[in-house]
Amino acid sequence: MFNDFVQAFNAHIDNVLSQIADSNVKDAMRYALEAGGKRLRPYLVFAMTCQNQNDLNVMNLAYALEMVHTYSLVHDDLPAMDNDDYRRGQLTTHKRFDEATAILAGDALLTQAFQIITKLNLKSDDIVSAVNILSEASGANGMILGQVLDIQNDTNQANQISDLYKLYAFKTGCLFSAALRLGNLLNSKREDESQLDQIGKKLGIVFQIQDDYLERTSTFDVIGKSNQSDLNNHKNTVIEFLGLERSKLSINELYDELNRDIMLLNETYPKLLDIVHWMKDRIK
Amino acid sequence: MFNDFVQAFNAHIDNVLSQIADSNVKDAMRYALEAGGKRLRPYLVFAMTCQNQNDLNVMNLAYALEMVHTYSLVHDDLPAMDNDDYRRGQLTTHKRFDEATAILAGDALLTQAFQIITKLNLKSDDIVSAVNILSEASGANGMILGQVLDIQNDTNQANQISDLYKLYAFKTGCLFSAALRLGNLLNSKREDESQLDQIGKKLGIVFQIQDDYLERTSTFDVIGKSNQSDLNNHKNTVIEFLGLERSKLSINELYDELNRDIMLLNETYPKLLDIVHWMKDRIK
DSSP, rough: OOHHHHHHOOOOOOHHTTOOSHHHHHHOOOHHHHHHOOOOHHHHHHHOOOTTTTTTHHHHHHHHHHHHHHHHHHTTTTTTOOOSSSETTTTTTHHHOHHHHHHHHHHHHHHHHHHHHHTSSHHHHHHHHEEEHHHHHSSSTTHHHHHHHHHHHHHHHHHSSSHHHHHHHIIIHHHHHHHHHHHHHTOSSOOOHHHHHHHHHHHHHHHHHHHHHHHHHHHHHHHSSOHHHHHTTOOOOOHHHHHHHHHHHHHHHHHHHHHHHHTSSOOHHHHHHHHHHHHHOOOO | OOOHHHOOOOOOOTHHHHTSSSHHHHHHHHHHHHTTOOHHHHHHHHTTOSSOOTOHHHHHHHHHHHHHHHHHHHTEEEEEEEETTEEEEEOHHHHSOHHHHHHHHHHHHHHHHHHHHHSSSOOOHHHHHHHHHHHHHHSTTTHHHHHHHHHHHHHHHSSSHHHHHHHHHIIIHHHHHHHHHHHHHHHHOOOHHHHHHOOOHHHHHHHOOOOOHHHHHHHHHHHSOOOTHHHTTOOOOHHHHHHHHHHHHHHHHHHHHHHHHHHHHSOOOOOHHHHHHHHHTTOO
């Protein structure tokens, strides 16, 4: 089911980019979007809805969110930020193109995300909600605040594990939370926004702890980027506070909590339970 | 009248930033927004409406547009782009802070622009229109396309003056056009969108030709940025095609056309005529 969606999602890229004028920035937008990734955020949008995966609203809303996520990676990889040459086993956008093109492609992806939302086949009230959710989650009170905290952790390492949790909740959790809240907009029976927000934040935290764990224990081949770059960048991770074994325990506990949280929602979301299970399984 | 508005606009910045969490990115957003500038785009929003300048919708819509403009300057000044150390006589954002902060502040300004629009006291249909206008004008079919053409002109100089006009229409005209179309949303009697679009594009073209002219004839003190940076960057400008005298004639002709275009609109817009007159007067 997950693979079916990812195939349909990837095949939809031409529709999404068809209205954009040809340029090297468009090529870079496509390159960054096609660079793959797990499509977790788009799938979370889908998993929260009772809509068909070929529903245009699902696809376009999922793309809007993935564009925001993708722009953040393109800018995050820049020399002035994390200075990464590879992501997901491929050259990063500024290495494949150049820095100016990568900056502009990131800007264009972010802008296009909002453009796509205005074209959704939804009531205007819901479109406004979608713009609100996405801009709040990705802005200076959301994902960007997470990046600020991340950079601070780089130069002035986090003293407490709660600082890292906060960093992860903002940097990753906000977009996970947005995914659920956006998917929720497509349902006639809606879940409580703040419950979805909490689930999304928690999912972001556990996902990042897993990344810390995988980064310390895996090779380039498995995670597709330079191994141990956090260590090289002198970042503190959860592993420094808990060690590998207790980190793994904590990951399992958080996923168990998430399962319960999802089952306590008003409706049942089997795809959401599946994807959380799949995420948990990234560490055997 | 223009100064009154600019004062009210500048005083509104605390309201606009009040919801944003404290961080160096917020400081950089404020720095970039406060760096001044002529507030032309915000004023154009105001000049198209019959609303009072203290109307919150006018102010917030004007700020949304100015935030998009400001983000584009912050990113445009980066070393990988134009590599400018000064703008409007002040250090550019990445020189005052650092590159990472400037990249994130630009991203946050762009995102916050859409967030602000969702809070307007307008019908949802009009909020969706505003998001649509702003994202279209500033994206890869608008301002960003203009920046792509600008970079191309840098490495592979424009062969025809029409290439430069196209560059100017996208790089500057799209946001001028958005200003008019956004202001138009606040009126009960609305003007035709395509007419406003044409006026905005033409205004962008003539404004840029003036910039070419001023850059070639003025000093740092007058225009507040490094003089002759286009020459140093080997960019072609309209001056290369027409020379100074014919450029000046062309500027005057275009402003006369704009006056007629504005007077042919259904309603009368005295502030719009005033500001176009003021813009024309940048060259005596």
